[in-house]
Amino acid sequence: MEKFIYIALFAPLVGSLIAALFSTQSKMVFTGWFTSFMLAVSMYASLNLLYYVYTEDISLHIVLFDWIVIGNLDIPFGFVVDHVSVVMMSVVTVVSTMVHIHSIGYMEHDKGFNRYFSYLSAFVFSMLVLVMSDNFAVLFIGWEGVGVCSWLLIGFWYHKESATWAANEAFIMNRIGDLGLLLGMFLIYWNIGSLQYDIVFAQFSTLETSTLIWIGALLFLGAMGKSAQFPLHTWLADAMEGPTPVSALIHAATMVTAGVYLVVRSNELYSLIPEVGYAIACLGAFVAIFAASMALVNNDMKRIIAYSTLSQLGYMFVAAGLGAYWIALFHLATHAFFKSVLFLGAGNVMHAMHDELDIRKMGGLHKEMKATSYIMIIASLALAGIFPLAGFFSKDKILEAAFYSDATVLWAILWITAGLTAFYSFRLVMKIFFGKANYSEELHPHEAKSFVIAAMIPLAILAVIAGWFEHSFVEFVTKILPTWETTNLEHSTAWKLILVTSAIAIFGIAVAVFKYKRDGFSKSWEDTFIYKLLSNQYYIPKIYEVCITKPYYAISVWVWKVIEIKFIDASIDGLAHFVNKMGVRFRPIQSGNLSSSLRLMTFGLILGLVFALVLSVL
Template identity: 85%
Template sequence: MEKYIYIALFAPLVGSLVAALFSMQVKTAFTGWFTSFMLAVSMYASLYLLYFVYTTDTTLHVNLFDWIVIGNLDIPFGFVVDQVSVVMMSVVTVVSTMVHIHSIGYMEHDSGFNRYFSYLSAFVFSMLVLVMSDNFAVLFIGWEGVGVCSWLLIGFWYHKESATWAANEAFIMNRIGDLGLLLGMFVIYWNIGSLQYDIVFSKVSTLENSTLVWIGALLFLGAMGKSAQFPLHTWLADAMEGPTPVSALIHAATMVTAGVYLVVRSNELYTLIPEVGYAIAALGAFVAIFAASMALVNNDMKRIIAYSTLSQLGYMFVAAGLGAYWVALFHLAAHAFFKSVLFLGAGNVMHAMDDELDIRKMGGLHNKMKATSIIMTIASLALAGIFPLAGFFSKDKILEVAFNSNAIVLWAILWITAGLTAFYSFRLVMKIFFGEQNYSNEEHHPHEAKNFVIAAMIPLAILAVIAGWFEHSFVEFVTKVLPTWDANIDYSVAWILILITSIIAIGGILLAVFKYKNGGFSKSWEETSIYKLLSNQYFIPQFYKNFISIPYYKFSVWAWKTIEIKLIDGSIDGLAHFVNKLGVKVRPIQSGNLSSSLRLMVLGLITGLIFALVLSVL
């Protein structure tokens, strides 16, 4: 089985390197189809490994080579395929394969076609390194890999200042979180002497509680950066500057899910520090409603879906923080399918509307783009948590976790968020596909995407429908590695929770359909302080700009002028000037004039005699 591990891991890298050979050449369809084929190969190997692990309950380990061996430090470049990592491998490769195929149509006329596919496959390879690693050091390699690739892809259209700015923002925000992850790794090694998962998690119970709290908090700081949790969240919406299939990949299968995976993978640690876990859950609940509220009023199609991702990540962290790790992983997988479909559908709409993003300038596209409309509607129903789609099973389970853990406040927040999610999801659908036409037929000529582009979306749409049906098999499978979580509430209470959650979700959908079928809210709503607060993202970006970025820039300019130019450069220049002047003064010594040489010899003789006399007296 070792060969399947290597095939799953390295097939995307081969595709990336081959595409890189053509990166400076004109567009060739070969790079798109070859990288897609290599992703399909990786997907096949991952699904085969999933079948093998599921049927045999076998955990596979491979060591590619000894990486760092210095004294007592021994870190192999090793990988593990167990029930958790193989689920992530399958989700990553399935979504990535469909995104690659979709991208062939989406990037068809882009001059950077070849370069794009090289970056995209490298992104997937980095994510596979992250999820397949058997130690924190190799995980960090993949962790930084997805960071670099996201920077390349978000800023793909580097001629646009907004794209380069967004790429740098994402990179810098993630560096803040990555510092926390690095410090957590240092504390782990200092106290345990190893970074191997099996060794670390077998010994964490021997550490003091304060040390465990520090490790858990620092690791979660890393997760906050990657998964864009408050206050490191602003980069996620701005990352929409990249190509839309990149957004599908970042939000569904790579990058932002890495933080959730880190917490799930470190479950043995967080089980010992429930106080940190509850803090994670509380932050997750806050982020869930915080992001959903901003999605209510935003008019940028991609940003609405991005805020949805941020909100759903909050749900996942609530489950993980409360100890229901398999529930968090379950929602991660289900969310990957319907969120990727939403972004890919948004890409179809952008192409049809000449890259228009403002949903106020769309409407009535259902008749022009029926396939995209149906698929995005199905994905929106899954996101809203409507039975029997995937989101119903995973999201309701998280609400059940919160209620069962006596975290009633968190449950109430998530319950309200469920209604908001349903509303903004169908606000998006109604404004794009079923509302009044708000564009000129002379300016736009909307059309459906190519057949193979739609075909790439269909498997993901099907999974968005049926993934939740396999809940019991999923639980049985992953709880061989993760802790089991069983509800301690009555069967009737569970059904009541499901009912009231479904009521608010359906209510949110019906409200959105009713309002936007009849023209939406009045213009006076946009003049209210609440609307302005939400549309300006609670003024947090402005706060960061005015109180962090601008003061930091001014301090940097002051330090450059005062410390670097005047002090450091001035000292070096002064020393050089002094040496130069000294050279001018002593230059006559080497003039070659006999009289001057004799005078200097006599002066040196007298000086030497005086020095000798002084020494003799002393």
């Protein structure tokens, strides 16, 4: 099975390199289909590995080559395919393949068609390096790789200032988190002398609690940056400046969940420091309701879905923080399917509406785009957690985990968030597909191409059925993850929790359908303080601008003008002028006259002898 590991890992890289050869040339459909084919090959290999690990119940490990060998430091470039990494590999390759195919239709008129597919496949390769690595150093290579590719893809339309600004914001925010991850890695090596997962995880129990808390907090800081957790969250919504399929792949299904994967992978560490885990869960619950509240009033189609992603990441961190690692991984997988297809559906709507994003300028598109409408309704039902779709199974398990852990406040926050999620999901559906058509008569909305819809169908099916495999999933991943079962929860109590959660989700949907079937809420609502607070993202971007960005810029300008120009540059220029003037003054002694040269030599010799004599006396 070793060959499948290499195929799964390197097939996207081959596609990326081939597409890169044509990156400066005009559009070639070949690059889109070739990279999609290579992703399909990677998906086939990943699913084969999933079947093999599931049936044989073993992990596969390979060392590609010795990477860093200096003294006692020995870091191989190795990969592991076990019960956790193979799940991530399968999710990444399945979603990536469908996104690549969808992108062929979405990017068909773009001048950067070839370059786009090179970037997108390079991202998938980096993501696979991240999830398949067998040590923290190789994980960090993939971690930075997905960051670079995300920067390239967010700023893909570099002629737009808003796109380049968003790309830089995402890159800088992630650097803050990456510093934490690096410091955590340094602490691990300093105390254990290795970065290999199996060695490190086995040695964690020998370290002092204070050291473990520092390591856990620093690793989570890295997860906060990558998964856009408060206060490093602002970049995710702004990242919607990139092409919509990029949002589906990177900012919904794969890269943003890397932080959750890091916590799940490091479960042996966080199991030893439950206080840090509880802090992670509290932050996750806050982010869940915080992001959901902003989605309630936003009118940008892609940003609503982005805030939804933030909210669902909060759910995942609640589960991981409370020690329910398999539940966090389960929701990660189900969320990848229904959220990615939501973004792809939004891409279809954008094409039909000539890149319009304001949902207030849509409406009545169901009759023109029935396939997209049905798929987005299915994905929205899954997101809302309605039985029997995938989101119902994974989200309810998180709420059960919070209730079972006696984290009543966290459960209440997640329960309220479930209602808000259902409301804003169907507010989006109703404003786009139903009600009065608010778009210009000059527009003629139309359904996406058949192969684009075909690429979305597998993800929509998975959004429906993925939750049905809950028992097989838990049996599979708990071979290496801690078992978490709500065994102390009475059967009747578990059913009551399910009914209560389903009730608030159905209520949220009903309110959205009822209100937006007509004209929605009154205009006076938009004049209230709460609406302005939510629509302005709690004024956090403004606070960052006033308290961080502008002061930092002012300090930078002062340092440039005073320190660099007046001190450093002036000192160097002054030294240069001094040397030049001395050269001008001493130039006459180089007359070429032999007598003058001999006199100078004699003078220098006498001066040297006098200097030596003085030193000997002293």
